[in-house]
Amino acid sequence: MWSWVLHRITGVGIYFFLLVHILDTALVRVSPEAYNAVIAQYKNPIMGLGELALVAAIGFHALNGLRIILIDFTGFGTRHQKAMFYIVLALWVVLLLGFAPRHLMHVFGGA
Amino acid sequence: MTDNAATAIDNPRSTVVRRRKGVNWEKWGWVYMRASGVLLVVLIFGHLFVNLFAGEGVTQLDFGFVAGKWASSFWQWYDFLLLWFALVHGSNGIRTIINDYSTPPTGTGIRWLLTPHGIMKTALVVSTVVLLTLGTLVIFTFDPCPAGSPADLLPSFCSVAR
DSSP: OHHHHHHHHHHHHHHHHHHHHHHHHHGGGTOHHHHHHHHHHTTSHHHHHHHHHHHHHHHHHHHHHHHHHHHHHOHHHHHTHHHHHHHHHHHHHHHHHHHHHHHHHHHHTTO | OOOOTTTOOOOOSOOOOOOOSSOOHHHHHHHHHHHHHHHHHHHHHHHHIIIIISTTGGGGOSHHHHHHHHTSHHHHHHHHHHHHHHHHHHHHHHHHHHHHHSOOOSOOTHHHHTSHHHHHHHHHHHHHHHHHHHHHHHHHSOOSSOTTSOGGGSOTHHHHHO
């Protein structure tokens, strides 16, 4: 059940970021100044932590989505769905250990 | 099919399969979520790697960075696929959630529209269509060297071309 709840919450969160992200990217069609002004906001520390949360949400949604596909299409996946949930969590931690330090250095490292 | 004792399911009382006429859209939506999901894992992790991990990560992002990418039709089509697959996948997910938590009204037309369910569904369709149109136009009408912009905000190849 928790995998289902987390899949929904991360899905909705990613969706609303996507709406904003399409709009902010559309500013390249307005002017370089307008785009750069908005993208500069993504580089401040609060947004930097937000990007870490975004990548965490995407990472979970992606890994758990692959787990759902294995459950739906293979007998192996159905039998081992619980074990696969722990594998999803383990891979998710590995993913974030790879991403978080590098990203936080970019955000807090003073350019 | 596996014959595991724990997952075995009894045969239904009737073995007659009833089929509704027409296309089973709900089934194809279900298939789409899984097919596009696999594709999006590749597209989004590629997108995150190039834009947020490689190089200087988030600090490298500016107009020049985007212009450098979209000068190549590879990245235009990459982002086009990303836009369509991600937004349709997300919108269909939101549609599922709206169906789960709000009761579809019994009325039709304006009596359907002026309900929480109708308003949310309409807003979802309108925002999806608007953003797909906007995003597609932005990608393919993009000018990496807009006239009159300061050269230091533009990719380096703009000054060479002129």
